[in-house]
Amino acid sequence: MKVRWIPGQGALANSYIFGTVLVDAGVFPMAIQPYKDEIDTIVLSHCHFDHTAHVKEIAHMCKAKIAIHREDAAGLIDDARSLSMHFGARSPGIVPDIKLNDGDTIGGLTVIHTPGHTPGSICLWSEADKVLISGDTVFCDGAFGRYDFPGGSRQALAASLDRLEPLDVEGLYPGHGEPVDCGGKRHIAAAQQLMKGGYG
Secondary structure, three states: OOEEEEOOOOOOOOEEEEOOEEEOOOOOHHHHHHHOOOOOEEEEOOOOHHHHOOHHHHHHHHOOEEEEEHHHHHHHOOHHHHOHHHHOOOOOOOOOOEEEOOOOEEOOEEEEEOOOOOOOOEEEEEOOOOEEEEEOOEOOOOOEOOOOOOOOOHHHHHHHHHHHOOOOOOEEEEOOOOOEOOOHHHHHHHHHHHHHOOOO
16 A cells, blocks of 8 residues: 655654544644545654654644554643753643554554653554555664654664564554664664664
8 A cells, every 4th residue: 555645743742543533743734635535544652742742733624533652642732742942832632542552453554562752652554555654763764763852762663674674564654763674684784783782
């Protein structure tokens, strides 16, 4: 299945559409409006404001349910955990409809719990399509997410990269920067090596 990329503006994160699932909702609602009748679920890769800024409006527009890993659910109402103050804003102030766990399947995507950037960071994996939507766990330039925010952990992030490395990823769709449609596995391996080399 094809992944539709909706680029984030400024500091706001990318969003992606996979089937009936919208991943992340930092983008402005008008960017999602053309697809509103296709979306029935919004999955948040983690609770940071740049990924959740417009989730309330987009969910209302699409009549969609909101899902997030249970470890990050509190970040949707906690300004400190959401980092919303860094954006001069408040957290979305919502309770998710669905609290996800590692191994859950949602909209044809498997939830992989990848803590480190936040306690409840996730990646979404389609084995059939060799597609990984990676949030801020790993990026396409061989980099990885920051772990110096509240709840972050270098050790946990290193373990998460180790967990992703064996996957046969072609399309890698990160929270920031441009995605790639092929060779995603190499970018994950590069991030893993960078982490092991003591950088970041």
